[in-house]
Amino acid sequence: MIPPMLKYLIKQLFTKPFTNLFPANRVPNDTSAFLAKGKITPPIPVAENYRGKLSYEHDKCIGCYSCIRVCPANVIKAVTDKDGKRKIKMDVSKCTFCGQCIDVCPVKCLHSTPEFLLADYDKKSKNLTLE
Amino acid sequence: MSEFTLPVGPVHPAFKEPIQFKFKIEGEKIKSVDIDMGYNHRGIERAGMKRNPVQIIYLSERICGICSFSHPFSFSRAVENAVGIEVPERAHYIRTIIAELERLHSHLLWAGVAAHEIGFDTVLYLVWKNREKVMDICESITGNRVHYGVMMIGGVRRDLTEEHCQKLSKAMEYYNETLTAIEDVFLNEKTIKMRTQGIGILSKKDALALSAVGPTVRASGVPKDVRVDQPYAAYADMDVKPIVPEKANGDIFDRVWCRLVEVRQSIQIIDFCLQNIPKGDTLAEKNIVKLLADLSQAEGEGIGRHEAPRGECTHYVVLNKQPNPFTWKARAPTYNNVLPWVPMFKDAEIADIPIISASIDPCIACADRVTIVENNKTKTLNKIDLHKKSIEKSKRLKKCQ
Structure with missing residues (x-):
């Protein structure tokens, strides 16, 4: 019998990573110029009612x-x-x-x-x- | 064979929070255990007595990161009980929805931790990936992922919009699907069965004698649930039944089963609330300045109980015509579940220590209110000191009368 977890493991191998990379436009000033040359991750929009600064x-x-x-x-x-x-x-x-x-x-x-x-x-x- | 003492903790990779176990071992078998707590005392109750009730709501959120709705919920209910504030019907439903969302994410978090403790990290990532959805929903409804800050004495601060309701019902559909996978893994996987069945047994007799609460006691076959025994908020309008396994062994597998079924139950409760939520106000007193003025004139004592994900959470408040409450006492569910550890550990193997200690879903930060810490120094009190303290307290109480 195939262990149930193996099914989900194999399925997971062919899906995209779940984690979002850190959005490049949010990094501190001095490093963003450097990062702009490379590949930029688009920022995830914050929630509508988000309580920030x-x-x-x-x-x-x-x-x-x-x-x-x-x-x-x-x-x-x-x-x-x-x-x-x-x-x-x-x-x-x-x-x-x-x-x-x-x-x-x-x-x-x-x-x-x-x-x-x-x-x-x-x-x-x-x-x-x-x- | 001679006996040895094996200290585990206070800081140990197997535990998420500081607690010390002193195991008496004979070979690989644990003979008895002594539990030492108090490494996480922060003096929150004392700090709370120097603040007004509205400020305490946010302080009580910080008692625990996972139960960050249960503690303010219990506290608000205690103050409402003391003063006699009528909460609007819609606020009751919104409170119920957020409380159940909290149970959902707490039980999923626990399922991941339990898998990690038996060394099955792939399950941990499978479960925590699915948990993200409920955190996002919490953020869009309340504004924060963890410390929601929506509770207010006499209602809730934020209303549910039509958009939120749609998002919620979509998320519940998502969880109905993904839970099948999680249940499949937890209830059929051989590794999990081997490590959880017949281990850490808490018999019904012990559970009742040591007053365990929450899924820990329900897995031992005791139908104890505040939502059923003393219905509050919107729970009175629906048919909630305590989740008890048919043939309860009281082992870790039963606790896993109990929590997974409770997640399903939470989804049903949220669906019911979304369908039956009435229209109306969300706050009994919208003007916070007036509310504070009213509370500073109020007198009386109140108790607030809530079935938190880990068990019953109780807050006790005494108001005596002062801006700040005279007494505030919080009793977290882990406090009740510490003593049931002793029969669970008896005759277990050393390798089972992490999963048994995790099986009650401990939250040490919630429970620790024991040692006295002043200016970063831990102080042990002798008899004379305690007597002095007692006299001081009597004087303090007399002054307030």
């Missing part, structure tokens, strides 16, 4: 600080900007991407973007700070 509209914010009360990771800090207005400052490296601040914002000044590659050498770099 947050974006913050500084001018729209009214400084109600509701987001500070609901943030589970204490990412959001209350600050005063140059004009003396109440604004927020976010440390994205600590963010858990739950999106609760987006839901609670009364003026919708916070959004989530499909950006997911946030690796950096400096935790406090410009890319990882929103203000």
Whole structure:
């Protein structure tokens, strides 16, 4: 009798690999130029409702600080900007991407973007700070 | 023959998470086992008591990566129970669908791990390839593959659209087909039968005496399932039956069978929910700021139970008119399934240690709440220290009254 697994193993030999290669246009700046010369894997679209890096509209914010009360990771800090207005400052490296601040914002000044590659050498770099 | 002690763990390639077993062996046979836990304590409950209930939802997701819907589900039910919040009907159905999707991917993950533990890695890849589909579905519905973040006290944060329903029913068709292959391999393959039949036996008597939960106890012939015993969410509307093998031996093969049949059952439940999902709101209180204000005025205690993929998950919450809950206690299913390991290991061979330890689907990160860790130092308490702690607690409790 043929073992059941052998059937699926032979079938698998003639199918395409299931794994998607890392999309070349997502790699850090310094290596993408190098990779562009070679074969580029097309990126897989991220899901429609994907919760990626947050974006913050500084001018729209009214400084109600509701987001500070609901943030589970204490990412959001209350600050005063140059004009003396109440604004927020976010440390994205600590963010858990739950999106609760987006839901609670009364003026919708916070959004989530499909950006997911946030690796950096400096935790406090410009890319990882929103203000 | 003389006896030897064989320590396995805390960090060992056979286990996914840190736990230590001290086996008393005589030749190749295991005579007894001592289980040492506490290597993964993170103090989540203490951290939770310094946060408000909305923040705890996301913290409770992080108790376990695989049960990342079960813990917030139980916690939300506990708070709803304490305050008396009525969850809308549609939210009940969406919660049920996501809970069953979680069971589906958790059991498939376990099936892969079990195959890996007996050294059959081709099955691991076959199963995990099929598991990807349910992860993608979870991502498109909730926004994340693992930590879904859809639970909210009094409902769910995201609604199911028509597109999601179509995707879900297509995925369920896909799983109905691919499960046939997985069942074929697991139930007919000679290698798997040899390594699982008659090994790691947990008798019905032991299972009841040691209060095992989940598929571990059901495989021993005890029909115990929170979805049936105390129906909640949308489970009350449908006919869910606990999966118990006809002639239960309580060995690993029965546990494999139980989980595979439960995957089929999950598909049926999701199909039922998709057909009967009512229209309406998904949240009892849409304004989170108002919800937090209401909760900070609430008083009472509540319990939330949910049949997680590994067994019953219970959360207990006490609110006393403060922004943060006074007490939060989480009991993960693995906590109940630790002691049943002792009869399972008795008279087993050393080579069966990995598959027996994996057969209860352990999640040590969930269960560990034992050792006290302060500033990265592990501290063992003597009698005087414990007495001091006891006095402190009495004072703390008196203050809050």
